[in-house]
Amino acid sequence: MSAALFEMLLRLGDNTLVLGHRVSEWCGKAPVLEEDIALANTALDLIGQTQMWLGYAAEVEGKGRSADDLAMRRDVWDFRNILMLERPNLDFGHTMMRQFLFDAFHRAQLAALAQSSNPRVAEIAAKAVKEATYHLDRSAETVVALGDGTEVSHAKMQTALDLLWPYVGEMFESDDVDAQMAAEGIAPDPDGLRAAWEATVRDTLSEATLTVPQDNFAHKGGRTGARHTEHLGHMLTQMQWLQRAYPDATW
Amino acid sequence: MKPDTDTIWAWLDEVPDPEIPVISVVDLGIIRDVVWDGDVLEVAITPTYSGCPATSIINLDVETALRARGLENIRLKRQLSPPWTTDWLSAKGAARLEAYGIAPPSPAGGPKHCPRCQSAAVEKVSQFGSTPCKAHWRCLSCLEPFDYFKCI
Numbered sequence: 001m002s003a004a005l006f007e008m009l010l011r012l013g014d015n016t017l018v019l020g021h022r023v024s025e026w027c028g029k030a031p032v033l034e035e036d037i038a039l040a041n042t043a044l045d046l047i048g049q050t051q052m053w054l055g056y057a058a059e060v061e062g063k064g065r066s067a068d069d070l071a072m073r074r075d076v077w078d079f080r081n082i083l084m085l086e087r088p089n090l091d092f093g094h095t096m097m098r099q100f101l102f103d104a105f106h107r108a109q110l111a112a113l114a115q116s117s118n119p120r121v122a123e124i125a126a127k128a129v130k131e132a133t134y135h136l137d138r139s140a141e142t143v144v145a146l147g148d149g150t151e152v153s154h155a156k157m158q159t160a161l162d163l164l165w166p167y168v169g170e171m172f173e174s175d176d177v178d179a180q181m182a183a184e185g186i187a188p189d190p191d192g193l194r195a196a197w198e199a200t201v202r203d204t205l206s207e208a209t210l211t212v213p214q215d216n217f218a219h220k221g222g223r224t225g226a227r228h229t230e231h232l233g234h235m236l237t238q239m240q241w242l243q244r245a246y247p248d249a250t251w
Numbered sequence: 252m253k254p255d256t257d258t259i260w261a262w263l264d265e266v267p268d269p270e271i272p273v274i275s276v277v278d279l280g281i282i283r284d285v286v287w288d289g290d291v292l293e294v295a296i297t298p299t300y301s302g303c304p305a306t307s308i309i310n311l312d313v314e315t316a317l318r319a320r321g322l323e324n325i326r327l328k329r330q331l332s333p334p335w336t337t338d339w340l341s342a343k344g345a346a347r348l349e350a351y352g353i354a355p356p357s358p359a360g361g362p363k364h365c366p367r368c369q370s371a372a373v374e375k376v377s378q379f380g381s382t383p384c385k386a387h388w389r390c391l392s393c394l395e396p397f398d399y400f401k402c403i
Contacts, residue, residue: 034376034377034379034387035377037377037379037380037381037387038377038378038379041379041383042379044300044302044303044304044383045300045301045302045383046302047302048298048300048301048302048303049301049302051301051302052301052331119332122332123331123332123334124331126331126332126333126334127298127301127331127332127334127335128301130334130403131300131301134378134401134403137378138378138379141378
């Protein structure tokens with residue numbers, strides 16, 4: 001098996017799994033019914049993408065594990081998602097700002113992955129990029145509506161942006177895994193996605209009358225597994241409890 | 252005797268979509284191929300949305316329908332590429348959606364008119380609706396809410 005390919009697939013699948021779970025936490029308690037349905041549908045797309053990425057990761061690993069095993073039987077230190085996605089939802093504005101910052105990256109990443117030299121990666125990305133594009137339409141529209149909304153909604157969106165900005169840098173981090181994947185034409189170098197991402201994000205945030213923070217400090221460690229925030233473990237106790245309490249339980 | 256693939260396509264055209272039963276799985280454009288591999292019938296099915304919970308029900312319904320016709324060696328294959336698009340929805344399917352009260356997908360990015368009263372005065376309520384494949388709209392003339400089949 002290719003250790004680097006397995007690692008890359010975990011990073012992709014864990015991003016969609018952790019964000020998908022976080023977004024699903026809104027189900028039944030979003031501010032209005034339409035947003036509740038939209039959030040649940042977004043979560044569903046992300047979990048569907050997770051099945052494809054982690055399903056392929058399990059095949060590449062070749063140890064007889066399944067996508068479910070990878071999702072439900074690994075512990076914090078084995079997760080490879082970026083830190084921004086494991087942050088608690090906080091308020092609706094923070095949830096949508098996080099979604100927007102990630103969607104803009106996710107769409108660019110998937111569009112590049114759709115050109116992958118690995119046909120399995122390319123076909124999963126070609127499927128997922130359509131969904132990510134739709135997510136970005138909605139999250140960008142919502143960020144503008146709330147940012148350029150009332151005094152209260154504007155203030156909440158600015159607070160969310162200030163809180164989240166130190167987490168965006170991790171999306172563009174590169175290490176040996178990325179270098180190997182880029183050299184083999186399997187995945188883009190994350191740093192190369194930054195310019196397109198910045199253009200999309202700055203346009204939308206300016207339309208939303210929000211101020212982009214100046215500081216480029218970045219919290220890191222999620223995508224390499226070096227260190228997660230304290231929030232991921234708490235999230236896993238909810239997400240994994242059934243398989244932990246009743247191993248191999250089926251529907 | 253093995254039925255020819257045209258006959259099988261016709262049989263599959265009688266299998267309703269589990270969530271929108273007025274159209275068939277063939278109308279929806281998710282049956283990508285039907286071929287005989289020796290004595291095994293292989294049916295390639297593509298998912299609409301990655302996480303669509305109807306996918307496993309559709310597989311079950313297709314298999315059940317073919318078994319009811321006496322076929323025993325059936326293999327269902329998940330085909331991801333090329334990804335599903337609403338361009339594959341049949342004209343018959345689009346007409347049935349509209350008659351059922353669901354505005355069919357339109358490349359303009361929104362419904363042409365209200366499926367109930369035909370008024371062009373419509374507005375989006377939410378980009379998502381009751382299933383992953385639909386958005387939620389409302390008519391400003393008859394004031395009824397309606398589903399719009401998302402165009403992707």
